């Protein structure tokens with residue numbers, strides 16, 4: 001049996017185009033990147049460090 005061991009479910013990192021369970025929402029300050037989320041994209045921990053992205057502190061429950 002599988003238990004709910006993972007608190008976070010993988011989300012799509014828009015920077016390396018792949019799923020990651022360390023991804024957080026970041027705000028993109030590029031007008032051309034305005035998507036359905038209004039410039040909010042998910043970036044994983046590695047991409048945030050590489051590109052100097054600041055994750056939003058919003059907590060979705």
Ligand SMILES: [Zn+2]
Pocket residue numbers: 013014015016017020043044045046047048
């Ligand atoms: Zn990534």
